[in-house]
Amino acid sequence: MLWFDGGLTEGPVPFDLADRGLTLGDGVFDTALARHGRIVFEAAHVARLAAATATLGFPVAPERIGEAMRGLADAAGRAHPLAAIRTTVTRGSGPRGLSPPAEPRPVLWASAAPVGTALAFTPLTLHPTEIRRNETSPAATLKTLGYLDAVLAAGAARAAGFDEALFRNTRGHVACAGTGNLFAVIDATLVTPPLADGVLPGILRAEILSVRAPRLGLRVAERSFGVDALLRAEAVFVTNSLRGLAPVTAIGETAYASPAHPVVKALAADLHGAFAA
Amino acid sequence: MLWFDGGLTEGPVPFDLADRGLTLGDGVFDTALARHGRIVFEAAHVARLAAATATLGFPVAPERIGEAMRGLADAAGRAHPLAAIRTTVTRGSGPRGLSPPAEPRPVLWASAAPVGTALAFTPLTLHPTEIRRNETSPAATLKTLGYLDAVLAAGAARAAGFDEALFRNTRGHVACAGTGNLFAVIDATLVTPPLADGVLPGILRAEILSVRAPRLGLRVAERSFGVDALLRAEAVFVTNSLRGLAPVTAIGETAYASPAHPVVKALAADLHGAFAA
Numbered sequence: 025m026l027w028f029d030g031g032l033t034e035g036p037v038p039f040d041l042a043d044r045g046l047t048l049g050d051g052v053f054d055t056a057l058a059r060h061g062r063i064v065f066e067a068a069h070v071a072r073l074a075a076a077t078a079t080l081g082f083p084v085a086p087e088r089i090g091e092a093m094r095g096l097a098d099a100a101g102r103a104h105p106l107a108a109i110r111t112t113v114t115r116g117s118g119p120r121g122l123s124p125p126a127e128p129r130p131v132l133w134a135s136a137a138p139v140g141t142a143l144a145f146t147p148l149t150l151h152p153t154e155i156r157r158n159e160t161s162p163a164a165t166l167k168t169l170g171y172l173d174a175v176l177a178a179g180a181a182r183a184a185g186f187d188e189a190l191f192r193n194t195r196g197h198v199a200c201a202g203t204g205n206l207f208a209v210i211d212a213t214l215v216t217p218p219l220a221d222g223v224l225p226g227i228l229r230a231e232i233l234s235v236r237a238p239r240l241g242l243r244v245a246e247r248s249f250g251v252d253a254l255l256r257a258e259a260v261f262v263t264n265s266l267r268g269l270a271p272v273t274a275i276g277e278t279a280y281a282s283p284a285h286p287v288v289k290a291l292a293a294d295l296h297g298a299f300a301a
Numbered sequence: 302m303l304w305f306d307g308g309l310t311e312g313p314v315p316f317d318l319a320d321r322g323l324t325l326g327d328g329v330f331d332t333a334l335a336r337h338g339r340i341v342f343e344a345a346h347v348a349r350l351a352a353a354t355a356t357l358g359f360p361v362a363p364e365r366i367g368e369a370m371r372g373l374a375d376a377a378g379r380a381h382p383l384a385a386i387r388t389t390v391t392r393g394s395g396p397r398g399l400s401p402p403a404e405p406r407p408v409l410w411a412s413a414a415p416v417g418t419a420l421a422f423t424p425l426t427l428h429p430t431e432i433r434r435n436e437t438s439p440a441a442t443l444k445t446l447g448y449l450d451a452v453l454a455a456g457a458a459r460a461a462g463f464d465e466a467l468f469r470n471t472r473g474h475v476a477c478a479g480t481g482n483l484f485a486v487i488d489a490t491l492v493t494p495p496l497a498d499g500v501l502p503g504i505l506r507a508e509i510l511s512v513r514a515p516r517l518g519l520r521v522a523e524r525s526f527g528v529d530a531l532l533r534a535e536a537v538f539v540t541n542s543l544r545g546l547a548p549v550t551a552i553g554e555t556a557y558a559s560p561a562h563p564v565v566k567a568l569a570a571d572l573h574g575a576f577a578a
Contacts, residue, residue: 169324
């Protein structure tokens with residue numbers, strides 16, 4: 025099921041092979057959870073995607089993005105209690121070469137897919153990849169279409185018997201999982217890498233930093249840390265908009281009792297209502 | 302003009318919005334020059350693109366790639382003495398998420414655009430970008446669809462009054478221009494960064510290293526070098542399949558007399574026949 029050109033469709037839809045999203049990865053997207061037809065943390069998802077299009081110079085109005093997300097979530101909700109809503113915006117078509125058209129005509133669409141009720145809060149294991157997250161690129165903090173590094177690292181992780189990849193950045197700092205932000209409890213503080221380390225401004229990351237952790241009285245900080253600190257962490261978890269908070273039970277050969285850690289349990293309990301089917 | 306699904310078309314063509322080339326940048330491409338309807342260095346272009354699809358696990362037969370390039374070049378050649386032939390292959394459609402389908406069905410197409418007769422061998426200026434080329438990624442040596450770093454760096458270069466961006470890699474080595482390989486004459490030797498520094502295996506790069514420089518008796522080497530060495534180079538040039546050999550006349554505030562350097566003149570003269578309209 026798709027939202028395209030202002031309305032619902034089952035496709036196929038017309039699409040220009042000269043679209044720069046396809047030819048150059050010149051676009052951004054958002055993945056949100058729709059729960060009973062409503063986008064969880066809708067305002068934050070809309071604002072982040074709209075901000076990304078503005079940063080890249082092809083601004084799309086939040087109203088237009090929200091209409092697509094809501095329209096598709098409402099329709100998907102009739103069939104599925106939980107659905108993933110992926111909203112994509114490209115700079116639109118352009119001539120040959122890297123130079124964007126002077127007046128871009130962005131293309132916006134959204135697609136829906138059912139999500140299993142067992143996905144959120146399920147523990148996972150991480151496989152450190154040698155591919156570094158490139159924090160020197162402005163794209164590192166935007167959810168752009170260039171996901172091949174994550175695809176390759178995820179494939180290697182699965183081949184090695186792990187669920188997900190763990191990325192460091194080019195300076196050796198811990199950055200993120202392949203499809204989510206990473207938090208660790210280190211020295212009794214909940215820490216997560218700053219955006220400057222090349223991580224996406226996750227919706228749930230911000231929700232935990234600004235709302236949930238303070239409300240629960242947890243000591244929380246955005247700061248850089250290395251693999252050594254991560255390996256001696258009391259608990260580790262990954263956040264994204266579909267998984268919610270996923271406790272990490274292993275990073276490479278190091279095991280973690282993350283699911284039983286009081287900080288993890290408190291946050292998971294606090295977030296549970298937003299993700300329950 | 303397009304080659305799609307085994308034949309020529311003016312489009313539009315059916316395209317699945319769930320294609321992983323579009324959703325994840327999970328694809329590769331090639332840009333070749335068609336001169337009077339023939340692909341210049343055809344065998345090398347076909348082999349490189351076929352090898353890239355195999356590396357990424359969705360092998361496409363060289364015969365199928367060659368058929369597309371030749372079919373489109375032949376048609377484009379009737380209207381334009383020089384044309385750019387871009388051939389793209391994606392992993393094809395897949396379900397939501399990063400995991401590729403077990404049996405990918407790659408999608409292949411090619412597009413043509415006229416090229417001005419004045420493009421090849423025209424001097425250009427380079428603007429060093431702070432975005433680093435990520436040599437830790439296998440994608441760095443594949444011409445993948447994720448070109449947003451190059452798009453952003455090219456935009457900044459033009460805004461600063463330069464033609465192209467110059468990338469270093471995460472270790473500080475000189476890597477490449479935004480759309481081509483880089484060579485420099487340093488201490489009487491023609492040098493270019495090794496692939497391990499995160500550069501694309503350019504067709505013209507290989508042609509110069511393996512055929513032209515040896516034939517002209519030039520001392521040539523693949524080796525890493527830094528910005529300091531580049532700034533004291535006798536001459537610098539960029540190579541790609543449309544520009545041929547483009548002498549660099551400035552890198553930031555440093556001027557170069559590259560067009561008049563005997564190594565540059567000898568190589569340009571040797572290559573001229575392959576690019577002349």
